[in-house]
Amino acid sequence: MNNTIYVRTLKRAEHTVFCVADGQKSYYDAQFNRRIPFSSGQQVKRSLLESLCEELNLIPSPTTFIFDVENKKNIKEAEVFGTCDPSYPDQLFGGWMKAGKGGKERTLKRRSPLSISAMRALHPLLAGMDSNKGEAGSFDRSDRPNNKVIIRDASGKQLNETEIETLLQIEGNADRSLTRKWLNPADRATGLFVMDIAIDLRRLFTVSLNSLEPEMTDATIEKLKAEGWVAGKNVFGPCLVAPVELRESWIKALAKAIVNWKITSNQARTFSLMDTLALAISGNANLIAGSIRAKLSEEDSNKANPIIDETLKGVEIFITLNAGGYIQTAGEKADALDKAEQKLIEMMKAFDYENRKNNNNI
Numbered sequence: 246m247n248n249t250i251y252v253r254t255l256k257r258a259e260h261t262v263f264c265v266a267d268g269q270k271s272y273y274d275a276q277f278n279r280r281i282p283f284s285s286g287q288q289v290k291r292s293l294l295e296s297l298c299e300e301l302n303l304i305p306s307p308t309t310f311i312f313d314v315e316n317k318k319n320i321k322e323a324e325v326f327g328t329c330d331p332s333y334p335d336q337l338f339g340g341w342m343k344a345g346k347g348g349k350e351r352t353l354k355r356r357s358p359l360s361i362s363a364m365r366a367l368h369p370l371l372a373g374m375d376s377n378k379g380e381a382g383s384f385d386r387s388d389r390p391n392n393k394v395i396i397r398d399a400s401g402k403q404l405n406e407t408e409i410e411t412l413l414q415i416e417g418n419a420d421r422s423l424t425r426k427w428l429n430p431a432d433r434a435t436g437l438f439v440m441d442i443a444i445d446l447r448r449l450f451t452v453s454l455n456s457l458e459p460e461m462t463d464a465t466i467e468k469l470k471a472e473g474w475v476a477g478k479n480v481f482g483p484c485l486v487a488p489v490e491l492r493e494s495w496i497k498a499l500a501k502a503i504v505n506w507k508i509t510s511n512q513a514r515t516f517s518l519m520d521t522l523a524l525a526i527s528g529n530a531n532l533i534a535g536s537i538r539a540k541l542s543e544e545d546s547n548k549a550n551p552i553i554d555e556t557l558k559g560v561e562i563f564i565t566l567n568a569g570g571y572i573q574t575a576g577e578k579a580d581a582l583d584k585a586e587q588k589l590i591e592m593m594k595a596f597d598y599e600n601r602k603n604n605n606n607i
Contacts, residue, residue, distance in 0.1 A: 247528035250444040250592050252503060254524050255367065255537045255553070257571065260375070260433045261517035263288065263364075263508055269374060269432040277369040282434035284364040284508060289440055293361070294335040297502035301494070306333035307391040310423065311346075314398045318415050323423075329353045330465050331452050332472060334495055337487070338449075355460040358448035364440040364508075368539035370549040372436025386424045394423045433515065437522070437551055437571065439537060442503060443530070446596040447479055450487040450495075486598060493594075500589035504582050522568035523553050524585045526592070527560040536560045561588060 262269055263284040271280045298305045311324040324346060331337035340357030366372035386392055396404045396412065404412065452469070453460045454476070461469075466485065470476070473488035487495075507519055525536035536557055542548040551572045555562050563585035564576045578584070 248445065248447050249528065249530075250446065250589070251527050251530050251533040252442040252444070252524065252589070253533050253537050254440055254442075255522045255551075255568075256364065256438050256440075256519050257522055257567070258372075258434050258436060258438055258519050259517045260435050260515070261519070262433060262515040269434055271374060271432070272365075274369040279369050280374060281366045281369055281372055282374045282432070282436075283366070284438075284440075286361040286363045286440075288508065289364050289506070290339060290357070290359065290361045292508050293359075293502050293506040294339050296506040297338065297498050298335055300498040300501050301334060303334065304389065304391060305335050306330065307389070307393065308386060309393045310395060312394070312396040312423070313401075314396055314404065314412065317398060318412065320396060320412070329355070329461055330468075331355075331461070331487075332469065334498070337452070337495075338499060351459055353459055353461060355452065356448065358445040360443040360445070362441040364438045367437040367439045367537070367551055368549040370547065371539060371551060372434065372438060374432040374434055387422065389424075392424050396423075441533070444593070446593065447481070449593070449596075450492050450598055451477070451479055451481075451484040453481055454483040454485060455481075492598065496590055496593045500586045500593065503589060504586045520565070520567050521582060522565055522571065523574075524563045524582065525560050526563075526585065526588055529559050532557055532560045536562060561585075563588075 263282065269282055270285065271282050273279075274281050295305065306328045309326045309328075311326070313321045315321055326343050327341045328336055329341045329343050336355075338357065338359055340355045341353065342355075343353040345352070394409075396409055398404060452474075454466065469485055473491075474485040475488070477484055477486045504521070504524065523537055525533055527533045527536070536554050537552070538554070539549045539551050542550055553562060553564060553568065553572055553574050553576075554560075555564075555574070555576050562576065563581040564574055564578065565581045566577045566579055568574055569577050
């Protein structure tokens with residue numbers, strides 16, 4: 246069986262804002278002389294992981310915000326750390342990076358088993374932007390009750406609640422939110438967009454025990470062992486493998502999230518369903534690229550036609566009813582996404598995690 250599952254998703258966006266850090270991000274296509282909107286892979290990943298936690302009915306892992314205070318009054322930009330604990334599904338599947346200030350602690354990093362592309366135009370002629378500078382977005386974590394806010398003075402001492410309240414009374418700090426950042430206004434995006442995911446099954450439910458490039462603290466390792474994670478070894482070296490019960494539950498939630506994620510940072514006035522038109526699944530990266538594509542019109546070089554290829558061997562295509570309004574296809578099904586979800590579950594469950602845990606078939 247292949248070690249990697251490739252998924253290509255085709256979505257339609259209508260007059261919306263993806264709400265990324267610099268407003269509606271875009272890139273310039275030199276061949277077609279157009280500026281094309283896109284959503285970063287990081288934003289797609291966050292939306293997917295939020296859908297995963299929602300399906301499991303779990304609060305996403307807490308985020309720690311560490312602030313320093315300069316000259317006893319100016320709050321500097323925050324350092325932001327995750328938990329580096331794979332017992333949270335968004336951490337296990339999302340990966341992490343924690344590099345402490347000043348190099349006083351070991352850097353912890355885990356490569357995500359999900360490689361996620363940007364969501365970009367299916368073709369430069371099939372997506373575009375219209376300008377509207379009237380609305381702004383936000384990077385908002387204020388809805389999570391388990392955030393940590395740490396403010397430090399110039400000597401590195403952590404302020405207590407009374408000192409923080411006093412600091413926030415100073416002019417310039419009084420109306421400041423510590424768990425929300427405002428983003429610039431943005432243009433609108435419309436068109437057909439495609440994104441790709443590669444699921445590395447070898448990393449999906451394992452965390453490395455390599456002490457030279459640590460992924461976790463010793464305390465986290467002992468905690469996982471107590472929760473039923475089992476020591477093993479795979480192609481990347483010594484590791485811990487998630488217990489079967491956890492895998493069964495999280496595979497179902499991950500499949501649903503991959504099929505049904507939405508960009509959740511849309512503001513009310515720019516909301517779009519971003520409905521999925523088609524989804525392709527394969528173990529072959531080259532074939533997946535050709536399964537959902539576009540082709541220039543032979544009659545008009547300024548026109549491109551979207552194509553869903555239902556004939557490729559080695560690729561399974563799932564086409565929704567909405568696709569018929571935008572693409573010539575005969576394979577639309579009302580339950581297409583349900584079948585795609587089930588296919589992903591079957592492929593992830595079929596992977597021989599246990600043998601790799603026992604050093605066989607590495």
